[in-house]
Amino acid sequence: MKTCRLLSFSLFLTSMMLMSGCLSPQPKDDLFKQLGSLAGIERFVDIFIREIGESKEVRPYFEDTNLDRFREKQIEHICLLSGGPCTYTGDSIVESHKGMGVNEADFNALVDTAIRAMNKAGYSVATRNRLLARIAPLRGEVMEVK
Amino acid sequence: MRIRHTVILFFLGSLLSYIFAAPCYSNGKLLATAGTSTIEGSGGGGMVPWAMLSGYGTKDETVSSLYSTHINLSDFTMWSYGAAVSYHDRVELSASQQTIQGKENADPISMNTFGTKVRLYGDAVYSQWPQVSIGIQYKNVLDTDAANSLEAKKNSGTDVYFSATKIWLDGLLHRNTLFNITLRNSDANQLGLLGFGGDNHHRRWLWESSAAVLINRHWAVGAEYRMKPSNLSAVKEDDWKGTFIAYFPSKQLSITFSYLQLGDVAGQRDQKGPYLSLQGAF
Numbered sequence: 068m069k070t071c072r073l074l075s076f077s078l079f080l081t082s083m084m085l086m087s088g089c090l091s092p093q094p095k096d097d098l099f100k101q102l103g104s105l106a107g108i109e110r111f112v113d114i115f116i117r118e119i120g121e122s123k124e125v126r127p128y129f130e131d132t133n134l135d136r137f138r139e140k141q142i143e144h145i146c147l148l149s150g151g152p153c154t155y156t157g158d159s160i161v162e163s164h165k166g167m168g169v170n171e172a173d174f175n176a177l178v179d180t181a182i183r184a185m186n187k188a189g190y191s192v193a194t195r196n197r198l199l200a201r202i203a204p205l206r207g208e209v210m211e212v213k
Numbered sequence: 214m215r216i217r218h219t220v221i222l223f224f225l226g227s228l229l230s231y232i233f234a235a236p237c238y239s240n241g242k243l244l245a246t247a248g249t250s251t252i253e254g255s256g257g258g259g260m261v262p263w264a265m266l267s268g269y270g271t272k273d274e275t276v277s278s279l280y281s282t283h284i285n286l287s288d289f290t291m292w293s294y295g296a297a298v299s300y301h302d303r304v305e306l307s308a309s310q311q312t313i314q315g316k317e318n319a320d321p322i323s324m325n326t327f328g329t330k331v332r333l334y335g336d337a338v339y340s341q342w343p344q345v346s347i348g349i350q351y352k353n354v355l356d357t358d359a360a361n362s363l364e365a366k367k368n369s370g371t372d373v374y375f376s377a378t379k380i381w382l383d384g385l386l387h388r389n390t391l392f393n394i395t396l397r398n399s400d401a402n403q404l405g406l407l408g409f410g411g412d413n414h415h416r417r418w419l420w421e422s423s424a425a426v427l428i429n430r431h432w433a434v435g436a437e438y439r440m441k442p443s444n445l446s447a448v449k450e451d452d453w454k455g456t457f458i459a460y461f462p463s464k465q466l467s468i469t470f471s472y473l474q475l476g477d478v479a480g481q482r483d484q485k486g487p488y489l490s491l492q493g494a495f
């Protein structure tokens with residue numbers, strides 16, 4: 068009895084895990100479209116930059132940043148990450164964050180800023196999570212270089 | 214008396230967390246990814262400890278948390294409250310008290326639990342492999358009559374557990390999805406409230422698991438399972454199961470509603486009922 072229940076529970080959990088991979092209603096790379104294509108991404112990045120300006124934790128990092136360049140490179144990068152037809156012409160992620168000394172708390176503060184901006188851009192929870200999941204693996208490249 | 218005590222702590226906890234939250238709150242993790250406090254005081258779900266330490270602290274931060282939990286079973290009420298401190302996302306120390314009281318017979322049984330958890334590897338959200346922690350819970354029963362009369366071997370005991378937890382940002386239905394497995398070495402009867410060891414079994418490894426999905430930034434739903442030992446031939450002990458919905462209004466506060474199915478408890482059959490827990494972190 069006990070084993071049977073244990074088994075069925077683990078089966079339930081396993082199937083949940085498996086489903087997380089294949090239940091996705093959209094094909095893998097329509098994220099670019101979900102973000103509103105290039106125009107949508109431009110709008111999001113504008114909101115994102117405004118949110119950065121309002122964040123006590125994150126703003127100081129950007130004091131000397133050329134925001135026109137930052138905007139352009141962000142748009143290209145997000146376009147690329149989301150499977151859109153763009154070429155990224157900026158510096159490598161490692162290169163552009165070298166020496167900033169971004170710690171865990173500030174990294175998460177920027178992620179929270181991005182989430183707020185995605186919210187304001189009207190993106191759904193699913194779209195927000197999909198974009199976040201593609202940005203998250205780059206965390207090591209932003210933080211490890213001190 | 215004790216019930217009032219819990220209620221006061223409940224409100225004190227949330228009050229404190231609000232007062233202290235604003236100036237020095239910790240920003241370390243994504244909202245809701247730190248979980249809440251288990252009934253044994255360690256950070257985790259409702260009944261299963263997770264690899265994450267309680268609170269949202271990062272490697273540069275120290276976070277304290279308070280919790281209070283109340284469970285209304287068919288023939289018993291159970292409650293628990295405690296505090297935990299997490300240092301630099303590495304070590305968690307917790308102290309808590311658990312009490313069970315029959316609705317008919319009025320003698321409550323209380324126990325104290327002191328826990329330590331050490332993060333061994335990873336970050337549940339960002340590392341490729343699950344976050345892994347090892348934990349120890351030292352427990353001792355204060356009211357030993359039940360444990361003695363059921364012929365438990367000891368009145369105090371130590372649990373050792375390993376937890377592995379992974380959170381996928383783009384998981385089930387594109388929601389943040391958590392999966393946890395805990396392996397616990399224990400000889401505790403009903404957490405330890407009925408003593409430790411017995412005539413049926415001794416120490417052994419037990420399997421526990423949690424799965425949760427964050428519907429959005431503030432709400433999570435999930436299920437938990439905890440294998441139980443059944444060491445005493447006098448009273449059967451069943452595996453615990455629960456489904457929960459948790460609300461995270463901010464990084465300082467979480468409220469968890471759960472429905473528990475605990476099976477046979479201390480000779481009473483088929484115990485189930487609601488669980489309410491409140492946690493404040495600051």
Ligand code: HEM
Nearest residue numbers: 128129132133140144157158163173174177202205206209
């Ligand atoms: C995985 C997360 C991140 C990604 C994908 C990312 C991406 C980028 C990109 C594409 C650029 C433009 C590079 C260029 O101009 O060639 C950039 C620049 C910048 N990023 Fe990030 N970034 C991340 C995290 C962070 C964090 C956490 C901070 C600080 C809290 C930060 C601060 C900056 C600053 C200040 C610049 C401008 C540098 C300059 O002035 O040249 N970034 N980032």
